[in-house]
Amino acid sequence: MPPAPLTAFCDGCPLKICSVHGCAEERLRDMGLREGAQVEVIQNSDKLIVRLAGCRIGLRRDVAAEIYATPMEA
Amino acid sequence: MRVALCGNPNVGKTTLFNQLTGLRQRVANFPGVTVERKAGTLAGAPHVEVIDLPGTYSLTPRSVDERIAYEVLVGRLEEEPDVVVCVLDAGNLERNLYVVTQVIDLGLPVIVALNMMDVAEENGLAVDASALEKDLGVPVVPITASRGEGIDELKGCILNPPEPAQVYRWQLMDAVDAKIPALIKQLAEEAPHVKPMHLRMEVLRALAEEETLDAWRLEAPEFVNCIVVLQEEFAKRGVAWRHAEVSGRYAWIGPIAQRVSHRFRGPATLSDRIDAVFTHRVAGPLCFLLILVCVFEAVFSWAIPAMDLIEAGVAALAGGVRSVLPAGWVTDLLTDGIITGVGNVVVFLPQILLLFFFLGIMEDSGYMARSAFIMDRLMKRVGLSGGSVLPLLSSYACAIPGIMAARTLDSERDRLITIMVAPLMSCSARLPVYTLFIAAFLPTGKLLGVFGYQGLAMFSMYMMGTIMAFVAAAILKRVVFKGPESYFVMELPPYRRPRLRQLFWRIYQRSRVFAVRAGKIILGCSIVLWFLASFPRTETSPEATQIEEQAIQERNREYAAAQALTPGTDLAVAADSVALTDSTLAHALDLTARADAKYAAALDSANIVRQSTQIRGSAIGYLGCILEPVMQPLGFDWKISAGLVSAFAAREVIISTLGIIYSVGDAEGGVALRDALKADRYPDGRPVFTPLVAMSLLVFFVFALQCMSTLAIARRETNTWRWPIVMWFYMTALAYLASLLVYQGGQLLGLS
Numbered sequence: 001m002p003p004a005p006l007t008a009f010c011d012g013c014p015l016k017i018c019s020v021h022g023c024a025e026e027r028l029r030d031m032g033l034r035e036g037a038q039v040e041v042i043q044n045s046d047k048l049i050v051r052l053a054g055c056r057i058g059l060r061r062d063v064a065a066e067i068y069a070t071p072m073e074a
Numbered sequence: 075m076r077v078a079l080c081g082n083p084n085v086g087k088t089t090l091f092n093q094l095t096g097l098r099q100r101v102a103n104f105p106g107v108t109v110e111r112k113a114g115t116l117a118g119a120p121h122v123e124v125i126d127l128p129g130t131y132s133l134t135p136r137s138v139d140e141r142i143a144y145e146v147l148v149g150r151l152e153e154e155p156d157v158v159v160c161v162l163d164a165g166n167l168e169r170n171l172y173v174v175t176q177v178i179d180l181g182l183p184v185i186v187a188l189n190m191m192d193v194a195e196e197n198g199l200a201v202d203a204s205a206l207e208k209d210l211g212v213p214v215v216p217i218t219a220s221r222g223e224g225i226d227e228l229k230g231c232i233l234n235p236p237e238p239a240q241v242y243r244w245q246l247m248d249a250v251d252a253k254i255p256a257l258i259k260q261l262a263e264e265a266p267h268v269k270p271m272h273l274r275m276e277v278l279r280a281l282a283e284e285e286t287l288d289a290w291r292l293e294a295p296e297f298v299n300c301i302v303v304l305q306e307e308f309a310k311r312g313v314a315w316r317h318a319e320v321s322g323r324y325a326w327i328g329p330i331a332q333r334v335s336h337r338f339r340g341p342a343t344l345s346d347r348i349d350a351v352f353t354h355r356v357a358g359p360l361c362f363l364l365i366l367v368c369v370f371e372a373v374f375s376w377a378i379p380a381m382d383l384i385e386a387g388v389a390a391l392a393g394g395v396r397s398v399l400p401a402g403w404v405t406d407l408l409t410d411g412i413i414t415g416v417g418n419v420v421v422f423l424p425q426i427l428l429l430f431f432f433l434g435i436m437e438d439s440g441y442m443a444r445s446a447f448i449m450d451r452l453m454k455r456v457g458l459s460g461g462s463v464l465p466l467l468s469s470y471a472c473a474i475p476g477i478m479a480a481r482t483l484d485s486e487r488d489r490l491i492t493i494m495v496a497p498l499m500s501c502s503a504r505l506p507v508y509t510l511f512i513a514a515f516l517p518t519g520k521l522l523g524v525f526g527y528q529g530l531a532m533f534s535m536y537m538m539g540t541i542m543a544f545v546a547a548a549i550l551k552r553v554v555f556k557g558p559e560s561y562f563v564m565e566l567p568p569y570r571r572p573r574l575r576q577l578f579w580r581i582y583q584r585s586r587v588f589a590v591r592a593g594k595i596i597l598g599c600s601i602v603l604w605f606l607a608s609f610p611r612t613e614t615s616p617e618a619t620q621i622e623e624q625a626i627q628e629r630n631r632e633y634a635a636a637q638a639l640t641p642g643t644d645l646a647v648a649a650d651s652v653a654l655t656d657s658t659l660a661h662a663l664d665l666t667a668r669a670d671a672k673y674a675a676a677l678d679s680a681n682i683v684r685q686s687t688q689i690r691g692s693a694i695g696y697l698g699c700i701l702e703p704v705m706q707p708l709g710f711d712w713k714i715s716a717g718l719v720s721a722f723a724a725r726e727v728i729i730s731t732l733g734i735i736y737s738v739g740d741a742e743g744g745v746a747l748r749d750a751l752k753a754d755r756y757p758d759g760r761p762v763f764t765p766l767v768a769m770s771l772l773v774f775f776v777f778a779l780q781c782m783s784t785l786a787i788a789r790r791e792t793n794t795w796r797w798p799i800v801m802w803f804y805m806t807a808l809a810y811l812a813s814l815l816v817y818q819g820g821q822l823l824g825l826s
Contacts, residue, residue, distance in 0.1 A: 024561035026282070027484065029320045030131040031563065032169035036328070042346060045355045046451055049566065053331075055166045056345070058353070058447040060454065060562040 003068035006048060007061060009041045015069035022066030031057060033067065076123045076153065077116070077232055080143060080177060081161035082170050083129030084567040086189045088112075090161055090219040091126040092576060094229070119233060125155065131169070133176040133275070134283050134319075137484050147180055148272050157183045157235040159228070164194040164201045164216075168324070168331035171210075175323050178212065179241045181271040185231050186214040192221070193568065198337055205334040211239040220573065242274065244326035249311070250281075250318040253304055257281075257297065264294035278319045281305070345568045349444070353566075358448040365441075366467075369432045373425055373471065374505075380424035388417030407604055414730065415600020416593060422472065423589065425502045429471035430581045433464070438572035443564055450562050456544040457551030459485070459562040462492040466543065469499035470536075473784045475584065477791055485560045491550050493791055494801055497784050498543035500536045500776060503725045507775050508535050510729060514748040515768035531772075539776045542808070599723035599782050603694075607720065607731070612691035618684040625676030632669035636662040689735055694719055708774065708813040709767040711756070718774070723782045725775060766825050770817040778809035 003018040017037045020028050032052050033039065042056065043049040048064040049056055059067075079094075081087050095114030116122035127146055128139035135141035145151045147158065158177050162170040178184050188203055207214040213236050217224030246254070257277045261268065268276055280287045280301055290298050308315040351357050392409040399405040436442045442464060450460030461483045469476030476496040483489040500508075512531050520526050639662045689695050698716025705715045713735045721728035729747070736750040754762040779785070779802050788798040 022561070023558055024563050026134075026316070027131075027136055027561070027563055029317055030134070030136070030172070031565065032166075032172070033563075034317070034320060034324060036324075043349070043353060047353075047447065049349065049353065053166045053168050055163075055169070056349070056566040056568075058443070058562075058564045058566050060450055060459075062559075063561050063563055 001070055003070050006039075006041060006050065006059070006064040006067045006069055007044065009044065009069070009071070011041055011044055013041050014072045015039050015041065016072050017067060017069045019068045020066070021068075022063060024063050025066070028063070028067065033057065038072065039069070075121060075157075076125065076155045078125045078127055078146060078155035078158045079161060080127045080147070080158055080173065081129065082131055082163065082166075082173065084565060085129070085161050085163040085170065086219045087129060087161045088126060089573070089576065090159075090187060090189065090217070090225075090228075091124065092579070093219055093222055093225050094124050116229065116232065118229070122232065130173060132173055133180075134279050134286070136283075138481060147177065147182065148269070148275075155182065157185060157232060159185045159187050159232065161187045161189050161219075164188050164191050164335075165199055167201060167206075167335050168328055171327040171331060172320075172323055174210070174212075175244065175327060176275070178210075178239050178243075179275055181238050181241055183235045183238050184212045185228070185236065186210065186212055187219075187224075187228055188214055188216045189219050191216050191223075192218045200336045202334045202336070206330070209330045209334065211243070212236060241271075244322045246322045247313070247318050249308070249313045250315050254278075257300055257304070260297045260300050261290075261294060264297050265290070282316055282319055345440075345566075348569055349566070352441070352444045353448055358444070362445050362448055365436075365445075369429075370470070373428045373432065377424040377428055381421050384417070384421045384424070388413060388420070392417075403608065406608065407601065411600050411604030412597065415603070415727075416597055420589070420593075422502050423585065426471050426475070427581060427585055429468065430475070430584055431577070433468060434577045434581055435572050437464075438570065438577060440567045440569045443566050447564055447566065454562070456548040457560075458488055458491060458547050459483075459560050460564065461562070462488060462547075465492050465496055466499055469496040469501060472501050472503070473497040473499070473781065474787045477784070477787050480791070487551075487555045487557055488560050490792065490797065491547050491555055493788055494550055494797065495543040495546045497779050497781065497801065497805065498539050498546060498777065500539040501781075503781065504535070504775050506726045506729055508532055508772060510748065511768045511772055514751055515763065515765040535772060535776055538773070542777065546804075546808075603720055603723060603727065606693040606697075607689055608692060610691060610693070612688045615684045615687040618680040618687065621676055621680040621683060625673050625680070628676075629669045629673040632672075633666055636665040636669070639665075686735060689716070689731075694731070695735075707818065708810070709764075709770045709817040711762050713754075713762070714767075714771060718778075718780075721780045723780075725780045766817060766820040769820070770813045773816050774809045774813040776809075777805055777812050779805035 006015070009015060015038070017033065017035055017039060019035060020033060028034070032055075033050070037052060040051040041048065042051050047061055048059045050059065050064075051057075079087050079091055091112065091114070094116055096117040110128075112126040114124050116124055125146065127143040130140040130143040132140070133144045133147070135144055142151065146155070148154060160174045160177055162174065174184065174186060186206070188201060188206070191201065194201060201216070203214045203216045213231055215224055215228045215231055217228055219225070245251075254274065254277055258273045261277060261280075262270070262273055280290060280297070281304075287298060287301060305315060314321070352361055392413045395413065396405060396409050399408070433442070436445065446460035446463045448460075449463045453459055453462055462480070464482075465476045465479040467476075468479050473496050476499065477493050480489045480492040480496070483492065509532075512528050516528050516531050518526070518528060521530060640659050694716050695712070697719045698712040698714075701715040701719065702710075702712040705711075705718070710718070713732065716735065717728040717731045720731040732751070733747050736747060736754070751763045752761070756762060785798045785802060788801060789795055792798070
């Protein structure tokens with residue numbers, strides 16, 4: 001399956017990040033949202049919450065739309 | 075010996091700092107910037123200084139806080155630390171390790187304090203500290219800072235610091251790595267002051283971050299050139315230079331983190347369940363609104379007893395000083411100028427303390443991050459981000475802590491815009507002014523039998539300011555601070571129970587900073603204002619003298635009448651005797667007592683008339699008269715204009731100024747002043763104050779920037795007078811235009 005933006009995944013989906021773009025990309029990488037990181041979408045509504053390792057990160061929708069990921073095998 | 079604490083935000087760094095120093099701390103600012111520098115001595119080892127650095131995700135700085143952390147570590151702001159304690163959240167090892175690798179690469183001795191072992195364990199995560207120690211090559215001490223576990227071991231480690239670990243144990247991608255030595259050589263030539271040990275880090279930072287690169291433009295132009303050329307070359311070849319460092323570091327620490335942490339159960343979901351409500355699309359904003367209403371209700375109603383007490387205390391102090399010192403202008407300056415002036419500010423301290431308390435609970439519990447998160451969508455519409463929510467909320471208490479809170483914003487542009495609009499949020503200093511005029515000029519009835527007109531008016535004052543702040547932000551963003559869209563990313567820490575001890579400590583620290591800073595400015599202004607209101611001296615006031623003379627005559631007449639009733643006895647003597655059995659005598663004494671009381675009252679009013687004459691002839695009265703033609707279109711006469719001049723330094727001063735002008739003494743928004751305002755007439759018989767004039771004045775207060783302290787703090791936070799001056803002019807213009815609109819529009823509509 002080709003990478004899709006985080007906004008395309010439903011809650012509870014375990015994902016692997018493929019690429020990070022946009023004006024927040026450096027900040028996102030600092031915070032650990034980088035290529036290869038494993039995340040889980042906790043909430044996907046007018047904004048997104050993703051779980052990364054032990055922490056939760058809140059993202060504005062347009063920021064999340066520039067993070068591409070693929071689902072991980074269960 | 076100096077120890078620096080460093081680490082990501084929300085990892086318990088400050089808790090550890092408090093544990094290590096046992097609250098023996100000093101809070102100051104780092105030189106030249108307004109980032110707090112918290113330092114203290116190690117408990118049991120007074121020769122060791124501990125510094126709490128601002129939380130940082132990396133040493134490639136994206137905010138002022140992060141820049142400061144870096145500059146302290148490389149010894150640019152002050153002597154570099156002898157040992158760095160990196161505080162890590164055990165539950166989030168990988169990301170926390172990132173900054174550790176950067177500190178190690180600076181060649182500093184590093185100790186890792188692995189914090190929140192308890193929370194990690196609750197969440198089903200175990201971290202093998204000794205394996206981590208082996209992999210990183212630096213000592214690792216597991217601690218639980220909130221319970222004080224592991225602190226002694228950490229102290230022991232600090233007192234016997236390790237040698238610096240091996241630097242750069244991670245691999246930079248080959249294409250980039252090949253170019254680094256040439257860049258290091260170039261930078262070393264142009265900037266010989268950079269320590270050889272830090273050269274590589276400087277090169278990596280300049281390569282990855284525009285602002286850091288820009289900073290070298292003057293000092294090392296050739297170096298900057300090389301980098302720009304290299305970046306173009308990389309772009310052509312498709313080399314991902316921008317995140318070369320990040321990828322390299324994570325390639326090292328990712329596997330380490332995975333190796334040493336063992337997940338034995340699915341992650342806990344209590345915070346997730348709470349978040350399901352608090353960040354819900356609909357329920358989230360509703361909860362936020364409800365919490366806000368409760369907080370403001372509490373701030374305004376709980377503070378009242380304390381504020382009354384302070385007011386009484388200040389009045390008593392002024393009275394006490396007046397009775398001890400000889401009468402004269404020095405005493406006047408001390409009591410009317412300094413004590414009353416400073417008292418005017420101190421009186422708001424209870425509200426500010428309470429607001430700090432609630433904001434502190436919101437911050438410590440983890441809710442503040444959520445409120446920023448859910449408000450982000452709304453804030454984005456006006457061009458700001460969720461990060462501005464906290465500064466703007468704080469500004470309801472006082473713009474000073476609000477402006478200071480804007481420091482945490484990533485984007486410098488968002489920070490400036492937030493500072494520029496924060497004073498439009500109605501602060502507590504406007505409250506007494508709102509109260510006075512609303513109570514005096516608005517009907518007490520209820521709309522639809524539910525909402526009182528006066529309460530609605532008060533609410534609309536707050537709404538007007540808030541909406542205008544959003545409008546101003548949107549305009550500033552489009553016209554003045556143009557540029558790319560800002561972004562919003564925020565960590566949502568797990569919900570935690572706030573620790574009261576720490577909460578109170580922080581409230582104390584913050585309010586002390588506020589009281590000292592604002593106090594100094596208000597002290598100065600109070601003195602200047604007092605002089606303006608007291609000079610030139612108007613020594614004679616025929617009106618007052620006449621009142622006094624009449625009073626003396628009247629008293630003499632009444633005394634004579636009483637004396638006539640009892641020809642045989644000297645009343646002045648009889649008053650002290652105990653034989654009051656004679657009813658005629660008692661009646662006569664009663665008459666003289668009444669005459670005395672009347673006389674005292676007359677003297678008081680003569681005094682007030684004298685003050686009033688004084689103020690009319692003083693510099694402030696003169697200014698009021700000069701301003702009158704300008705203010706007339708807003709419906710303001712010279713008295714209101716004079717009040718506005720005096721309110722320049724601090725809004726609430728207008729009440730005492732009007733009190734003096736209207737000769738009702740120092741009635742703080744009291745009934746006497748209200749009645750005097752209503753009774754005042756122009757020479758042609760028109761009332762000076764109509765409900766329309768009151769509305770116009772209220773609107774003026776909503777928008778005008780009448781606060782020296784705000785200007786001073788904005789100057790400090792922006793490091794230039796430019797923005798405070800712009801702020802003052804745009805807000806004053808806004809206030810004038812809005813008042814003009816209200817008054818002229820109201821008159822056109824036939825209102826009065």
